[in-house]
Amino acid sequence: MKTIKKALLTTVLTLSATVSMACEVTVGVVLELTGPAGAFGQAGAKSIEMAFRDINEAGGVIDGCMLVTDTRDSQSQGNVAVDQATQLVNIREVPVLIGGIISSVSVPIVTSVTAPAKVVQVSPASSSPTLTQLGREGITGGYFFRTITSDALQGVAAAKYARDSGLDNLAIIHVNNDFGVNLMREFTAAFEALGGNIKSTTAYNENQPSYASEVTAALGSTPDALYLISYPVDGATIARTWISQGGPQKYLFNDGLNTPDFIDAVGARFLEGAYGTSSGTTETPSTRYFYENYAEVSGGFEPSAPAADRSYDAGALVGLAIAKAGVAEADAIRAAIREVVDPEGEPIYAGPEEFGKALGLIAEGRAIKYEGVIGPVSFDEVGDISGPFRLWKIEDGGIVTTGQMTTEDVAETMSSLN
Numbered sequence: 001m002k003t004i005k006k007a008l009l010t011t012v013l014t015l016s017a018t019v020s021m022a023c024e025v026t027v028g029v030v031l032e033l034t035g036p037a038g039a040f041g042q043a044g045a046k047s048i049e050m051a052f053r054d055i056n057e058a059g060g061v062i063d064g065c066m067l068v069t070d071t072r073d074s075q076s077q078g079n080v081a082v083d084q085a086t087q088l089v090n091i092r093e094v095p096v097l098i099g100g101i102i103s104s105v106s107v108p109i110v111t112s113v114t115a116p117a118k119v120v121q122v123s124p125a126s127s128s129p130t131l132t133q134l135g136r137e138g139i140t141g142g143y144f145f146r147t148i149t150s151d152a153l154q155g156v157a158a159a160k161y162a163r164d165s166g167l168d169n170l171a172i173i174h175v176n177n178d179f180g181v182n183l184m185r186e187f188t189a190a191f192e193a194l195g196g197n198i199k200s201t202t203a204y205n206e207n208q209p210s211y212a213s214e215v216t217a218a219l220g221s222t223p224d225a226l227y228l229i230s231y232p233v234d235g236a237t238i239a240r241t242w243i244s245q246g247g248p249q250k251y252l253f254n255d256g257l258n259t260p261d262f263i264d265a266v267g268a269r270f271l272e273g274a275y276g277t278s279s280g281t282t283e284t285p286s287t288r289y290f291y292e293n294y295a296e297v298s299g300g301f302e303p304s305a306p307a308a309d310r311s312y313d314a315g316a317l318v319g320l321a322i323a324k325a326g327v328a329e330a331d332a333i334r335a336a337i338r339e340v341v342d343p344e345g346e347p348i349y350a351g352p353e354e355f356g357k358a359l360g361l362i363a364e365g366r367a368i369k370y371e372g373v374i375g376p377v378s379f380d381e382v383g384d385i386s387g388p389f390r391l392w393k394i395e396d397g398g399i400v401t402t403g404q405m406t407t408e409d410v411a412e413t414m415s416s417l418n
Contacts, residue, residue, distance in 0.1 A: 023060075023062075023063070023064065023065035023066065024065055024066050024067075024068045025061055025062060025066070025067055025068070025322055025328045026068050026069070026070050026092060026094055027052075027067060027068070027069050027070070027094060027096055027097070027098060027319075027322075028069075028070055028072070028085070028088035028089065028092060028094035028096070028097035028098070028099075029045065029048060029070065029071040029072065029097070029098045029099055030071075030072045030073075030074050030081050030084050030085050030088070030097060030098075030099035030100055030105070030109060031044055031045050031071065031072075031073070031074065031098075031099050031100060031101055032073070032074050032075070032076040032100060032101045032102060032105060033045065033071075033073035033074075033075075034073055034075050034076065035074075035075045035076025035077065035207075036076050036206050036207065036231040036232070036233045036234050037076045037101050037102045037105075037231050037256070038076065038233075039232055039259060039261055039305070039306075040101045040102070040125065040231075040256070040305070040306050040307045041073075041074070041076075041100075041101050041307075042299075042301065043298070043301040043305040043306070043307060043308040043311070044101055044124050044307040044308060044311035045071055045311075046294075046297050046298050046299060046301060046308070047124075047290075047294070047307075047308050047309070047311035047312040048069060048098060048124075048311050048312070048314065048315035049069065049297055050290075050293070050294065050296075050297045050312055050315070051312045051313075051314075051315030051316040051319060051350075052067040052068070052069065052315055052319055053297070054316075054350065054351055054352045054355055055067055055316070055319040055320070055323070055352075055355045055359075057352040057355075058352045058353070058355035058356035058358075058359055059355075059356060059359050061319060061322045061323040061359075062322065062323065062326060062327065062328065067319050067322070069098075070088060070092055070094065072084035072085075072087070072088065074099070074100055074105045076102065076104075076105065076206075076231075077105070078104050078105055078107070078108040078109075079108070081099070081100055081105040081108060081109050082108050082109060082112050082113060085097060085099075085109045085112075085113040085114065086112075086113050089113055089114065089117050089119050090117075094119065095119060095120065095328050095329055095330040095333055096119065096120040096121070096122070096318055096321075096322070096330065096333050097109070097113075097114055097119060097120070097122075098121075098122050098123075098124065098311075098314050098315065098318060099121070099123060099124075100123060100126060101123075101124060101125045101126065102125070102126060102177075102179055102231075103127060103128035103130065103131065103177070103178045103179040103182075104177040104178050104179060105126070106121070106123045106126035106128075106131065106146075107126070107128065107130055107131065107134070107178055109121060110131070110139075110140055110143075110144050111134065111139060114143055114144070115134075115139060115140050115141050115143055118141060118143060118330055118331070119143060119330050120143050120144075120145070120318075120330050120333050120337070121143060121144050121145070122144075122145045122146065122147070122314045122318055122337070123144070123145070123146040123147070123148070123314070124146070124147050124148065124307050124310045124311040124313070125146075125147075125148050125306070125307040125310060125311070126146055126148065126179070127146075127148050127150055127151045127154060127179065127183075127255075127279070128151055128178045128179045128182050129152040129182050129186070130178050130182060131146065131150075131382075131383075131384075132150055132382055134382075135381070135382025135383060135384070136382055140382065140383065142381075142382075142383070143330070143334055144383045145317075145337055145379055145383035146383060146384065146385070147310040147311075147313045147314045147317070147372070147374065147377065147385060148279050148310055148385070149384075149385060149386060149387050149389070150384055151179065151182050151183040151186055152182075152186050153386070153389070153407075153410050154183065154186070154254075154255070154277060154279065154389060155182075155183055155185070155186025155187040155188075155189070155190055156186065156187075156190045156410050156413050156414050156417075157277050157389040157391075157405045157409075157410050157413075158183075158187050158190075158227075158252065158254070158277040159187050159190035159191040159193075159194055159196070160190070160194065160405065160409075160410075160413050161252075161275060161277055161391050161405070162191060162196065162227070162252050162275065163191065163194045163195065163196055165252075165275050167196065167224070167225050167250065167252060167275070168196055168197060168224060169196075169197045169199050169223050169224040169225070170191070170196065170197070170198055170199060170223055170224070170225050170226065170227045170252070171198075171199050171201075171202070171218040171219070171223035171225075171226050171227070172184055172187070172188070172198060172200070172201045172202065172218075172226075172228075172229065173202045173203075173204060173211075173214055173218050173226065173227075173228050173229070173230070173238055174201070174202075174203055174204070174228075174229035174230070175203075175204060175206060175229060175230050175231065175234065176203035176204055176205050176206075177206070179229075180203070180229050180230075181203070183229050183254060184201060184229060187227065187229075188201070189417075190413070190414075190417060193417040194417070199221035199222065199223040200217065200218050200220070200221035200223065202214045202217050202218045204230075204234070204238070206231075206234055207234070208234070208237075210237075210241070211234070211237055211238045211241050212245075214238070215241045215242050215245055215247065216245065218242075218247075219242075219245055219246075219247050223248070224248055224250060225248055225250035225251060225252065226247060226248070226250070226251050227251075227252040227253075228251060228252070228253055228254070228257065229254045229256075230254070230256060230257060231256045231257075232256065232257060232259050232261045232262040232265065233265075235253075235257050235262055236261075236262055236265035236266050239251075239262075239266045239270070239271070240265075240266055240267075243266075243270050249270060249271075249272075249273075250273070250274075251271065251274035251275065252274070252275045252276065252277075253274060253275070253276035254276065254277065255277065255278035255279060255306055256306060257276065258276055258278050258304075258306055258392060259305060259306055260302070260398075260399075263394060263397060263399075268394070268396070268397030271394045272394060272395065272396075273393065273394065273395070274393065274394045275391075275392070275393055276391075276392045276393070276394075276399075277389050277390065277391060277392070278389065278390045278392065279310070279374070279387060279388075279389060279390070280374075280387065280388035280389050280390035280404050280405075281309060281373065281374045281375050281387075281388070281390070282374070282375030282376065282387070282388060283375070284349060284371045284372070284373075284375055284376065285349040285350070285354075285371075286313075286349040286350035286351075286354075286371060286372050286373045287309070287373050287374075287375070289349065289350045289351045289354075289373075290303055290312055290350055290373040291303045293351075294308065294312075304399070309373040309374050310372075310373070310374050312350065312372070312373050313370075313372035313373050313374055313377070316350060316355075316370060316372060317340060317341070317370060317372070318333070318337075319355075320336075320340040320348075320355070320358055320362075320368070320370055321333050321336035321337040321339070321340050322336070323358070323359055323362050324336035324339055324340050324368075337379070338379055339367070340358075340368055340369075340370050341369055341370055341376075341377055341378055341379070342367040342368065342369050343369060344367055344369070345361075345366075345367035345368040346361055346366060346367065346368050346369065347368075347369050347371050348361075348368045348370045348371065349370075349371055350372065350373060374387065375387060375388075386407045387407060388404050388405060388406045388407060389404065389405045389410065390404055391403040391404060391405065
C-alpha cells in the first residue's frame with residue numbers, strides 16, 4: 001500500500017511539475033512579414049522574440065509562466081491585419097497584441113478590433129498623427145501605446161534638417177496612405193514656414209509595377225531635389241525611375257528607407273550624399289546590450305534595421321507589464337504598462353540579468369523604471385512618447401549618423417514656426 005501511495009504521489013508531483021512547466025501566457029503579434037514593409041516586420045518579430053526570451057530566462061511571468069507569441073502576417077495590408085487580429089482577440093482571447101509596424105495596419109486594428117474589445121495594443125513603429133487624434137477623441141480608450149514618436153514631430157525635424165542641409169526646392173513623392181499623407185502634410189507646413197519651396201506633391205499607390213507617371217509628374221515641376229516618403233520595395237522602384245528619367249540626384253528620405261536593402265536595390269553610387277531622418281535613441285545600457293546580442297536571433301538583420309530596436313522595447317514593456325499586473329488581463333496590463341516606466345522606480349535595462357532584477361523588485365512590490373533600447377520613455381495620456389530624431393546621410397554605400405535633434409530642439413523649432 002505504501003508503495004502504491006508513494007507511486008501515486010510521485011505521479012501527482014510529476015504532473016504538477018509538467019503543468020507548471022507548460023504554463024504559458026500568449027501575446028498576439030500582427031506584423032508586416034511580407035509586402036512593402038516586410039523587412040521591417042521580420043526584423044521586429046525577431047526583436048520581440050528576443051525580449052520574450054530574455055524575460056523567460058529571467059524567470060518568466062505570473063508564477064513562472066513563459067511568454068509565447070502567436071505571430072500573424074498582415075501582408076502590409078489593413079484588411080488582412082484586421083482579420084488576423086480578430087482571430088487573435090476573439091478566438092485565442094489574447095489580452096494584449098503587439099503590432100503593427102506601419103500606421104495603415106495599426107489604425108484599422110485599433111479602431112476595428114483592439115479598442116472595441118478593450119484589448120491592449122502596442123505598436124513598435126506606427127508614427128501617424130492619426131493615432132494621437134484617435135486617442136484624444138477617446139476612440140482608443142487608453143488601450144493603445146506606441147514606442148515611436150509621432151510624424152507630427154518627424155515632419156518638423158525633417159524640414160529643419162533639409163533646410164540646414166541646403167535643400168530649397170523640393171518635389172515630394174509619398175505613399176498614399178495614412179502615414180504618407182500625414183508626414184507629407186507636417187513636413188510641407190514646416191518646410192515652407194522655414195523658407196523652403198515645395199514644387200509639387202505626388203501621391204502613389206502601393207505595389208504598382210511602374211511609377212513612371214508619378215515620377216514624370218514630379219519632375220515636371222523642375223525641382224532641385226526629391227523628398228521620398230516610402231518603403232524599401234516601392235521606394236527603390238521610384239528612385240530607379242527618378243534616376244532613369246534624369247531627376248536630380250539630391251534626396252531626402254524618411255525612416256522607412258533607412259535600410260541597406262533600399263540602397264542595394266537602387267545602387268549606392270546613385271544615392272551618395274542623400275539625407276534622411278529617423279526616430280532616434282538616447283543610449284542606455286539597454287542599447288548596448290541589444291546591439292551586442294541581436295545577431296543571436298536576428299537571422300541576418302542588423303540591429304539598426306528600422307523598427308528592430310523599438311520592437312524589442314515593445315516586447316519588453318509588454319512582458320514586464322504582464323509580470324507587474326500579475327494576471328493576463330487587459331485592464332491590469334494597460335495600467336501596468338505605465339507602472340513599469342515609473343519615473344520614481346529603480347532603473348531596469350534589457351537582458352536576462354536585468355529582467356531578473358526587475359521581477360524580484362516587482363515581487364517585493366517596489367517600483368521599476370524600464371529604460372529601453374531607444375532610451376528612457378514615458379507615455380502621455382494617449383500612449384504617445386516623445387524622443388530625439390536621428391539625422392543621417394548615405395556615404396560610400398552606408399548609412400552614417402550626422403547628428404541628432406532632441407525633443408527640445410524639435411519643440412523649439414515648432415515654437416518658432418507658430
